[in-house]
Amino acid sequence: MHEFVLVDLIGYLAGSLTTVAFLPQVVKTWKSHSARDLSLAMLAIFTTGVLCWLLYGIALGRWPIIIPNIVTLLLTSAILFFKLKESLQL
Amino acid sequence: MHEFVLVDLIGYLAGSLTTVAFLPQVVKTWKSHSARDLSLAMLAIFTTGVLCWLLYGIALGRWPIIIPNIVTLLLTSAILFFKLKESLQL
Known part of the structure; x- marks a missing residue:
């Protein structure tokens, strides 16, 4: 225990x-x-990876993997959004 | 299986x-x-977190957590090193 x-x-x-x-x-x-x-590339690959970690955590039923990966997904998606916005403007 | x-x-x-x-x-x-x-702050906190994931993977005996976190630790440590070198020079 x-x-x-x-x-x-x-x-x-x-x-x-x-x-x-x-x-x-x-x-x-x-x-x-x-x-x-x-x-x-880092942001796009990492964000996809975090999505996979979330699925892995759900499959194992391990909350310490599920909960943080939901929040990480939101934060890295925001950074990826900033980067994409900047890249498309250049 | x-x-x-x-x-x-x-x-x-x-x-x-x-x-x-x-x-x-x-x-x-x-x-x-x-x-x-x-x-x-991102690099320092993230690298410390990856070290904890490695310990968590070892404790669970889950290779899909252990192996990638060893490599991630090396790569993020390298980026943290570049950043610290730059920060100290400024």
């Missing part, structure tokens, strides 16, 4: 960090109006 | 995409010598 609680805690910490991480990037890109140094 | 194979395949696809994604970013940052638009 305790072992599972600790494992889930590590999972939630991992999910929180790799999710929260994209918030300062969204804020920075929003404020600077510049996504030039961000790789479009 | 088949169900587990499919679930693991989705996991491997997810891990491959969110890992491979950082390769074009490493190449872009390496070539442009500019990491200005990348958030230092």
Whole structure:
């Protein structure tokens, strides 16, 4: 029982960090109006990957994988949107 | 049996995409010598989070979580290194 609680805690910490991480990037890109140094390929591939992680978490029934990947998907989609908008304007 | 194979395949696809994604970013940052638009907070928090995912994967004994997070850790550490180098020079 305790072992599972600790494992889930590590999972939630991992999910929180790799999710929260994209918030300062969204804020920075929003404020600077510049996504030039961000790789479009990185953003497109990563966002697709996060969608797959979400499906994997649903299949395993593991909330520490499901919940953060929903939020990460929203944040990385926002950054991808900024980048696409910038790329199409150039 | 088949169900587990499919679930693991989705996991491997997810891990491959969110890992491979950082390769074009490493190449872009390496070539442009500019990491200005990348958030230092994003890189630092994300890299720490990937380390936690690695520990979570080890605890669950799930290779689709372990393997890609080792590679992701190396790639994001490289981008974080470029960013820190640039930040300290400014």
